[in-house]
Each structure stands twice: as structure tokens, then as C-alpha cells.
Amino acid sequence: MLALETLWEPQEPWREDAACRNLDVAVFFPTDESEDATLEAKAICDTCPVADSCLQYALSTNQPEGVWGGLDSNERRRLRRRIRDQARRKAS
Numbered sequence: 188m189l190a191l192e193t194l195w196e197p198q199e200p201w202r203e204d205a206a207c208r209n210l211d212v213a214v215f216f217p218t219d220e221s222e223d224a225t226l227e228a229k230a231i232c233d234t235c236p237v238a239d240s241c242l243q244y245a246l247s248t249n250q251p252e253g254v255w256g257g258l259d260s261n262e263r264r265r266l267r268r269r270i271r272d273q274a275r276r277k278a279s
């Protein structure tokens with residue numbers, strides 16, 4: 188089993204409190220990211236005290252795969268698009 192914390196940058200302080208810290212990385216990186224395949228990870232993220240920091244990290248480092256902060260890669264892509272669109276609207 189590969190623990191999820193091995194994927195994180197060591198200087199990320201929020202990881203100390205992560206609900207998934209010692210769990211199997213495979214739970215958060217299923218081979219397909221269908222709704223069913225990501226349910227277990229998202230349920231763990233729902234209980235995580237550092238989910239906001241985790242999601243922020245995933246967005247700022249453009250994590251292409253897996254569940255981070257309770258969102259899978261498609262959900263993060265949609266969120267990034269919404270953030271980008273809002274920024275464009277504010278700028279115009």
C-alpha cells in the first residue's frame with residue numbers, strides 16, 4: 188500500500204491533519220473516475236478538517252488526477268473554469 192501523504196510536498200502543513208494521511212492512495216486515485224469509483228474517497232474527504240487547504244493545493248498545483256478536497260478531476264476542471272470566467276467578468 189502506498190500512503191497518500193507520499194504524494195504531498197513536505198512543506199504543506201495541512202497534511203498533518205488530513206483524514207487520508209495513512210490511507211491507501213488507490214482509494215483517491217481510482218483507475219476510472221466514475222461517480223461510483225470516487226464515492227469512498229469523497230466520503231472520507233467529507234470528514235476531513237483540511238479539505239479546503241487540500242482543494243486549494245490541488246487547484247494551485249494543477250493536479251490532473253484523483254480526488255482532492257472532495258472533488259474529482261472533472262469537478263476541479265469545472266471549478267477552475269468557473270473561477271477563470273468570474274475573473275474575466277470582473278476584469279471586463
Ligand code: SF4
Nearest residue numbers: 205207232235241256
Ligand atoms: S480533503 Fe480528502 S484528499 Fe484532501 S487531505 Fe482531506 S481526506 Fe485527503
